[in-house]
Amino acid sequence: MSTEHTARVAASGRPHRLAAPGSVPAPADRHGAPVAPTASPTRASSAWREGDDPGRRQFVDVGPLDLEGGGRLPGVRLAYETWGTLNAAGDNAVLVLHALTGDSHVTGEPRPGHPTPGWWASLVGPGAPIDTDRYFVVAPNVLGGCQGSTGPSSIAPDGRPWGSRFPHVTVRDQVAAEIGLADALGIESWALVIGASMGGQRVLEWGATAPERVRGLAAIATAAQTSGDQIASFHTQLAAVQADPRFAGGDYYDAPDGEGPHVGLGIARQIAHQTYRSALELDERFGRIPQGGENPFEGGRFAVQSYLDHHGDKLARRFDANTYVVLTRTMITHDLGRDRGGVDAALATITAKTLVVAVDSDRLFLPAQSERIAAGIPGAGPVRTIHSDFGHDGFLIEAEQLGAIVTEFLAEL
Numbered sequence: 001m002s003t004e005h006t007a008r009v010a011a012s013g014r015p016h017r018l019a020a021p022g023s024v025p026a027p028a029d030r031h032g033a034p035v036a037p038t039a040s041p042t043r044a045s046s047a048w049r050e051g052d053d054p055g056r057r058q059f060v061d062v063g064p065l066d067l068e069g070g071g072r073l074p075g076v077r078l079a080y081e082t083w084g085t086l087n088a089a090g091d092n093a094v095l096v097l098h099a100l101t102g103d104s105h106v107t108g109e110p111r112p113g114h115p116t117p118g119w120w121a122s123l124v125g126p127g128a129p130i131d132t133d134r135y136f137v138v139a140p141n142v143l144g145g146c147q148g149s150t151g152p153s154s155i156a157p158d159g160r161p162w163g164s165r166f167p168h169v170t171v172r173d174q175v176a177a178e179i180g181l182a183d184a185l186g187i188e189s190w191a192l193v194i195g196a197s198m199g200g201q202r203v204l205e206w207g208a209t210a211p212e213r214v215r216g217l218a219a220i221a222t223a224a225q226t227s228g229d230q231i232a233s234f235h236t237q238l239a240a241v242q243a244d245p246r247f248a249g250g251d252y253y254d255a256p257d258g259e260g261p262h263v264g265l266g267i268a269r270q271i272a273h274q275t276y277r278s279a280l281e282l283d284e285r286f287g288r289i290p291q292g293g294e295n296p297f298e299g300g301r302f303a304v305q306s307y308l309d310h311h312g313d314k315l316a317r318r319f320d321a322n323t324y325v326v327l328t329r330t331m332i333t334h335d336l337g338r339d340r341g342g343v344d345a346a347l348a349t350i351t352a353k354t355l356v357v358a359v360d361s362d363r364l365f366l367p368a369q370s371e372r373i374a375a376g377i378p379g380a381g382p383v384r385t386i387h388s389d390f391g392h393d394g395f396l397i398e399a400e401q402l403g404a405i406v407t408e409f410l411a412e413l
């Protein structure tokens with residue numbers, strides 16, 4: 001394994017892999033520094049607030065929403081971005097659904113205050129596999145999110161942030177809100193609804209909730225029903241956030257010092273990030289190499305620890321902890337088969353032509369879960385496999401492979 005794997009990593013053409021031990025960033029560098037709870041520049045809510053970064057975001061009010069779990073949101077607003085033009089026939093609309101910590105900014109188009117391109121810039125844009133010169137692409141921020149859509153950091157009718165009072169929302173509720181967005185945009189049926197991971201959960205839910213409104217589906221690195229193993233991992237992430245005293249049960253937005261539960265959120269991301277990468281990659285890439293300038297025998301870290309610290313810290317600086325909790329709970333309760341006679345019965349009701357994609361090294365959303373989706377949807381072809389050393393994150397990293405698969409599927413549609 002080792003030789004072949006190393007060769008594949010080396011041949012992957014990735015711009016950045018672990019630097020030689022002597023040249024990894026010094027401990028004081030942002031890449032080398034441990035999570036520094038008191039140094040966070042973010043306020044108690046790192047959620048987007050109106051006026052922060054208007055960019056090209058638009059908003060739609062989809063009205064009150066009766067929730068699957070019995071509660072009610074009195075007014076739901078979705079933030080979204082669009083690219084391209086809806087044609088006269090109205091048949092070139094594509095809905096792109098982000099994963100847990102994504103947002104509406106999918107393409108490489110620059111936006112104010114964000115140095116990095118959107119999260120699927122290689123897949124969506126002018127001349128890209130989902131060609132915005134041809135398709136009208138719509139990407140909403142999910143219900144419960146923190147990038148402009150109604151979520152726990154939004155202001156409730158009493159003028160205070162929802163915080164701990166934000167109700168449980170299910171994947172079905174999120175899709176109900178997105179149906180409101182489609183209505184508002186005058187889109188009767190989507191040529192394609194595409195998403196990965198948590199976004200893929202909504203893709204499947206679209207197919208089962210509104211089969212007449214989707215002609216094509218692409219469900220990538222996802223599952224029709226959250227497994228016990230996934231719930232277990234999500235549970236530990238929730239526990240990490242909730243154990244942070246600054247979480248305050250979810251009501252931290254008005255913390256006098258302006259600080260939120262960055263430490264807990266960072267730890268949750270570290271737990272999650274490990275599941276986003278493969279064991280093989282972490283071993284091959286980091287192994288037992290100490291972080292530059294640090295000695296693990298004197299309280300220092302191995303490079304992989306520093307790497308996880310970095311990813312935890314980075315998310316904690318850009319994301320709202322309550323949204324992380326709300327969306328994680330949403331994923332925990334995801335079950336396409338609920339009240340539909342079970343998963344297989346629900347999958348059988350999906351009429352859209354469906355592309356199912358798995359990442360072979362994914363240890364979070366297992367390829368077997370993709371197999372189940374493909375076996376259950378009448379219009380699904382065999383599972384297409386992304387071969388990757390990187391695990392679940394392969395859906396973000398392996399742009400060339402995914403692009404080719406999506407291009408082929410769109411041509412068939």
Ligand SMILES: CC(=O)SCCNC(=O)CCNC(=O)[C@H](O)C(C)(C)COP(=O)(O)OP(=O)(O)OC[C@H]1O[C@@H](n2cnc3c(N)ncnc32)[C@H](O)[C@@H]1OP(=O)(O)O
Pocket residue numbers: 016018024030031032098099100101102103119276291303304306307308310311314393396397
């Ligand atoms: C669909 C969605 O919703 S996606 C949401 C979008 N974004 C995210 O999820 C961001 C989280 N990041 C990731 O998941 C991944 O980084 C990806 C998938 C985006 C990219 O993967 P890769 O290109 O393989 O990046 P990788 O995992 O190697 O991380 C690179 C970072 O780790 C840092 N790093 C690498 N080694 C170390 C180390 N030893 N110590 C500290 N930091 C390190 C790099 O400096 C780099 O930092 P930067 O991102 O701030 O520039």
Ligand SMILES: N[C@@H](CCO)C(=O)O
Pocket residue numbers: 099100101102196197198276
């Ligand atoms: N990087 C992805 C992984 C989960 O699919 C995210 O944070 O949304």
